[in-house]
Amino acid sequence: MKVTVVGAGAVGASCAEYIAIKNFASEVVLLDIKEGFAEGKAMDLMQTASLNGFDTKITGVTGDYSQTAGSDVCVITSGIPRKPGMTREELIGINAGIVKNVSTSLLEHSPNMILIVVSNPMDTMTYLAHKATGLPKNRIIGMGGALDSARFKYRLAEALGAPISDVDGMVIGGHSDTGMFPLTRLATRNSVPVSEFLSEERLNQVKEDTKVGGATLTKLLGTSAWYAPGAAVSGMVQAIACDTKKIFPCSTLLDGEYGLTDICLGVPVVLGKDGIEKIVDITLNEEEKAHLAASAEGVKKTNGLLEF
Numbered sequence: 335m336k337v338t339v340v341g342a343g344a345v346g347a348s349c350a351e352y353i354a355i356k357n358f359a360s361e362v363v364l365l366d367i368k369e370g371f372a373e374g375k376a377m378d379l380m381q382t383a384s385l386n387g388f389d390t391k392i393t394g395v396t397g398d399y400s401q402t403a404g405s406d407v408c409v410i411t412s413g414i415p416r417k418p419g420m421t422r423e424e425l426i427g428i429n430a431g432i433v434k435n436v437s438t439s440l441l442e443h444s445p446n447m448i449l450i451v452v453s454n455p456m457d458t459m460t461y462l463a464h465k466a467t468g469l470p471k472n473r474i475i476g477m478g479g480a481l482d483s484a485r486f487k488y489r490l491a492e493a494l495g496a497p498i499s500d501v502d503g504m505v506i507g508g509h510s511d512t513g514m515f516p517l518t519r520l521a522t523r524n525s526v527p528v529s530e531f532l533s534e535e536r537l538n539q540v541k542e543d544t545k546v547g548g549a550t551l552t553k554l555l556g557t558s559a560w561y562a563p564g565a566a567v568s569g570m571v572q573a574i575a576c577d578t579k580k581i582f583p584c585s586t587l588l589d590g591e592y593g594l595t596d597i598c599l600g601v602p603v604v605l606g607k608d609g610i611e612k613i614v615d616i617t618l619n620e621e622e623k624a625h626l627a628a629s630a631e632g633v634k635k636t637n638g639l640l641e642f
């Protein structure tokens with residue numbers, strides 16, 4: 335399994351690190367436009383191999399897509415991150431051009447790739463990658479829901495006073511401060527609905543804290559997060575590499591599922607060797623349907639800013 339990660343910045347390097355530590359890929363290529371940067375990150379990471387016990391070979395290249403040839407999975411993390419006070423949507427002006435060029439360059443050398451889009455605004459960048467590459471919809475996957483769900487579980491565990499491993503929950507909808515929708519109704523602590531333990535008010539607080547998870551970290555760090563984003567991507571790449579058929583909420587091109595078409599939005603999907611092997615169309619209540627529809631409206635508005 336050969337994996338290419340474009341963008342050797344905070345998120346890209348974290349992706350490469352977690353993929354290597356999990357030891358399921360033979361090769362990871364890091365590519366960046368900043369001269370020598372990816373080479374440096376790759377060398378630093380390779381010098382952790384004997385310490386962390388992995389055999390994955392990590393190489394770094396500056397802009398040379400021929401080195402990415404034959405990749406099974408490619409991840410796009412190139413682009414600018416937001417600063418405190420900004421929304422993800424404000425990044426579209428710079429990131430759209432980068433994602434368009436990077437996705438077509440990757441396709442030229444890896445025609446069979448499964449593409450994971452991370453750059454923000456992620457749902458719109460995933461839609462753009464579809465338009466730019468024409469790849470079948472199972473082979474373009476946006477990463478957002480896996481991260482948002484991890485943050486939801488963190489907040490749930492905090493509220494419950496429980497270990498995170500005892501908690502399950504999922505976030506669907508657009509990967510934005512207002513668009514994402516933590517499914518509190520379906521969240522559980524060891525199979526017991528969390529509403530058995532938490533008041534409606536506390537659950538609403540969990541939901542709100544989850545939605546601003548990225549903004550909270552951006553305010554603390556001065557730039558956006560990277561550890562949990564990198565871990566979320568590595569989990570998705572592992573599900574594809576190892577054909578696990580695990581369910582992750584991912585941004586995917588919808589064609590009637592959830593009553594939506596011509597939009598990439600976060601919904602549960604089964605990930606395996608073919609990428610998105612199934613979109614899981616779960617039954618939502620009226621309130622949840624209304625949230626998802628509003629979230630879709632927001633993403634469509636951002637998609638309207640794209641130039642093809």
Ligand SMILES: NC(=O)C1=CN([C@@H]2O[C@H](COP(=O)(O)OP(=O)(O)OC[C@H]3O[C@@H](n4cnc5c(N)ncnc54)[C@H](O)[C@@H]3O)[C@@H](O)[C@H]2O)C=CC1
Pocket residue numbers: 340341342343344345346365366367368371411412413414415416425429432435436451452453454456477478481509557558559560563
């Ligand atoms: N979908 C998600 O859940 C998340 C998305 N993000 C997004 O990921 C992106 C990257 O974030 P960070 O790694 O923190 O930023 P960063 O600034 O640390 O790294 C970005 C890297 O991309 C490189 N780059 C820029 N243009 C390029 C090009 N055309 N080709 C190759 N490399 C290029 C830069 O040189 C830089 O090294 C941002 O857009 C951020 O908003 C970040 C966290 C989570």
Ligand SMILES: O=C([O-])CC(=O)C(=O)O
Pocket residue numbers: 415416422454481509547548549552558559563
């Ligand atoms: O908050 C950001 O801008 C980066 C991101 O998407 C996240 O960490 O969820």
